[in-house]
Amino acid sequence: MTQTITRNQVIEKIGNTPLIELSSFSTDSIKLFAKLEWHNPFGSVKDRAAFWMIKDAESKGRITKDKSIIIEPTSGNTGIALTGISSSLGYKVEIVIPEKVSAETKSILKKLGAIIHETSDDLCPRVGSGTDQSIALAKAISTPRPDIYYMPNQYENDANYMAHYDTTGPELWYQTNGKITHFLTGCGTGGTITGTGVYLKEKNPSIKVVAIQAQRNHLLQGLRNFEESSMPDLFKRRESVVDEWFTATNKDSFTMVKELANKENILVGPSSGSVMSAMLDTRNKIKKGIIVGIFADDGRKFKSLYKEQNVFTAEEYDKALHNAKYLSELLY
Numbered sequence: 001m002t003q004t005i006t007r008n009q010v011i012e013k014i015g016n017t018p019l020i021e022l023s024s025f026s027t028d029s030i031k032l033f034a035k036l037e038w039h040n041p042f043g044s045v046k047d048r049a050a051f052w053m054i055k056d057a058e059s060k061g062r063i064t065k066d067k068s069i070i071i072e073p074t075s076g077n078t079g080i081a082l083t084g085i086s087s088s089l090g091y092k093v094e095i096v097i098p099e100k101v102s103a104e105t106k107s108i109l110k111k112l113g114a115i116i117h118e119t120s121d122d123l124c125p126r127v128g129s130g131t132d133q134s135i136a137l138a139k140a141i142s143t144p145r146p147d148i149y150y151m152p153n154q155y156e157n158d159a160n161y162m163a164h165y166d167t168t169g170p171e172l173w174y175q176t177n178g179k180i181t182h183f184l185t186g187c188g189t190g191g192t193i194t195g196t197g198v199y200l201k202e203k204n205p206s207i208k209v210v211a212i213q214a215q216r217n218h219l220l221q222g223l224r225n226f227e228e229s230s231m232p233d234l235f236k237r238r239e240s241v242v243d244e245w246f247t248a249t250n251k252d253s254f255t256m257v258k259e260l261a262n263k264e265n266i267l268v269g270p271s272s273g274s275v276m277s278a279m280l281d282t283r284n285k286i287k288k289g290i291i292v293g294i295f296a297d298d299g300r301k302f303k304s305l306y307k308e309q310n311v312f313t314a315e316e317y318d319k320a321l322h323n324a325k326y327l328s329e330l331l332y
């Protein structure tokens with residue numbers, strides 16, 4: 001697919017993802033909705049940021065087709081998005097990734113044509129702690145060869161924020177007819193929460209923005225714990241948009257992954273389980289509202305993790321996959 005897709009087809013398929021009601025968790029006065037980001041062409045919320053960062057680099061003349069190599073440290077989804085989008089646009093990609101990232105993620109990256117460098121980092125590359133092997137390695141490879149390498153650096157690049165300010169925020173405002181009262185998302189770089197949160201608050205300052213971080217020493221690919229790893233600059237610039245923090249545990253997140261499969265027939269990635277547990281916490285604290293959570297990716301990259309963590313047996317996983325509604329066939 002990536003070989004034949006044209007630039008316009010990639011652009012058209014990014015964003016405008018479905019918003020579905022989670023009816024079995026809604027009440028008469030509180031409605032819960034999930035934005036299914038795996039409907040982006042390369043399977044996650046990160047397509048938005050990756051495409052905006054590439055467009056930004058092109059507009060600034062930082063990259064040249066058939067010559068530049070884009071290199072980025074990532075815990076998976078940004079790598080998949082950058083590789084898929086870049087190779088369809090004529091750029092090569094190298095990804096620096098923690099070895100703990102799921103085998104399925106690495107195999108998708110290889111299939112899409114990325115060269116992979118593995119480090120023994122935590123699941124999410126640490127920022128600014130001196131142990132950020134992935135970020136340090138990406139910089140070490142790219143800095144001496146600025147004529148060839150370009151590192152978008154999602155942890156600092158404002159195009160990551162702008163992607164969500166320009167797309168995710170307006171989509172949610174439109175899809176809820178301006179009725180959204182609470183916006184929740186997991187945080188990695190902070191691009192999703194700041195871009196979407198700032199846009200929504202400009203529309204209605206009383207909308208509450210809830211940020212979800214992972215517990216320490218977590219298994220929630222894409223999320224970060226901000227005590228273990230300091231807050232990326234991109235997030236710090238607009239941290240004030242956050243009204244409330246929620247720390248998701250591995251256990252609660254995996255429990256919600258299973259509940260979402262059983263009650264809603266959707267097969268989500270671990271971080272959507274985290275978002276779901278935060279949405280229920282919000283639901284239990286309010287009397288009335290429209291709560292919207294970002295479901296960043298689906299569960300198809302996590303069969304081995306779910307088996308290892310006893311979330312699903314192989315049979316249960318296959319059943320959940322078979323029954324899963326709203327899967328997208330674009331990446332698989």
Ligand SMILES: Cc1ncc(COP(=O)(O)O)c(C=O)c1O
Nearest residue numbers: 186188189190191192222271296
């Ligand atoms: C798998 C995954 N990737 C990325 C993100 C969001 O990341 P960022 O803060 O970098 O926009 C999330 C947030 O929920 C996520 O779950």
